[in-house]
Amino acid sequence: MPLYKDEGLVLRTVKLGEADRIITILTRDHGKIRAVAKGARRPKSRFGARLEPFMRASLLIATGRSLDVVSQASTLGAYADGIVNDYDAYLNASVIVETADRLFAALEEPSPAQYRLAVGAISALSRHLHDPRDISESYVLRALALAGWRPRLDACVVCGETRKPVAFSIPAGGVMCATDRTPEARRIGERGVARLRALLAGDWATLDAASARGADGGSAGAETTVSAAASVPTPVDHGDLVEKWAEYYLERPIRSARLLDS
Template identity: 55%
Template sequence: MPTYRDEAVVLRTHKLGEADRIVTMLSRRHGKVRAVAKGVRRTSSRFGSRLEPFMVADVQLYAGRSLDIVQQAESLGAYGADIAADYDRYTAASAMVESADRLTHHEPVPNQYYLLVGALRSLSRGEHAPRHTLDSYLLRSLSLAGWAPALDDCARCGAAGPHDQFLAQLGGVVCTACAPPGTPHVSATVLGLLRALLGGDWETVDAASARDASQASGLVSAYVQWTMERGLRALSHTSPSQGAR
């Protein structure tokens, strides 16, 4: 079977035997890949540290019947150490890779790959609040997968907005006629923050108040839980967004 090479970000790992590890990666050209990295748990391993979660590597793999085999790995983005050193960054990154694992399969999804790598790079550098980076990543990755929330027109009937009620189970904002009793009202500033998170408008995101940021994070969490049918385990460990200080 052929040997192939690709860029990949490590999503998760599992121990295998005494010295090996199964590595699940999101690659640029081959989608999600599961491969055995032999001997990486030994201290003498040539590339063990390059195949930890949140790391980006240029990997050479041998295509196996059920699991591929990692033959080489060269670091392209060593983000793991900076992320693991900070609890908020670590939990945010954990939710990101869990989401990527759930949203991707074996088909090529280069946009999802680039989005995840960019988010992890930004997170490791501390460019924005970790929860802001996570919320933006979740909304944008869901949008790439075809599940963008409705933030302007009614998610149910398409009536032109703006609307001020949001229900995750219906796909976003809904008009008064479509909103079930008890549907919560959302302020224009929170909806504007959600649009900024989805569009990558970091000037608006970074200037958001703690109250608006917390409410937006709650809506993102509810939408993710509804869209993925079950919540992300790592999301329950993330800290609420603090907004502008």
């Protein structure tokens, strides 16, 4: 069987037969692949924990007729160690790998830039560098932006003017002014827009400062809520805006993100 070398981040694994696993891997140069790790579930597997989710490994892979086969794996980043014992880190890491998985189902093309983004996010989670939710939301926004779905945050998507945005429309792709806002658009304030900008730019100084202030629990920067009796029929909270953005453009719900909301 022909062999190829690459490095990859393990997204998920499923059991195969009695002792094997199928590993879904986001690779740097071959996009998303699925490969069999033979004997991976035996106690003395030569792969050890190297092919568990959130691990980054250097790989030698044999091209098979139906499925590729992992021939060798050595650890480049044991990110799982800092993630699996921390519930928040684990949930947010799950959002990241699930988003990457879905994104590559849509792309079907190698993207070293996407790979670097995912590795950076998982590595940051593992090292507890920032608020875990900030890391996963920033990853999701940036990964989708890199794939072509970048929200417009600098000016109203309808008139292009930079006057104060009051709403965010997911289908229209960004912020809207008071004149142009559509009924489905969610209310958003300056703080919400500033947060989205920081997430999209990976502006950790701003995100960490907001997180440290803790005014909004380091999450969504919720705006003033409108009572149920108010005449505005649109959702106000944009706490799940990033999740909805991903769901809309990837045309699939991100199941792990649901857990973050619960």
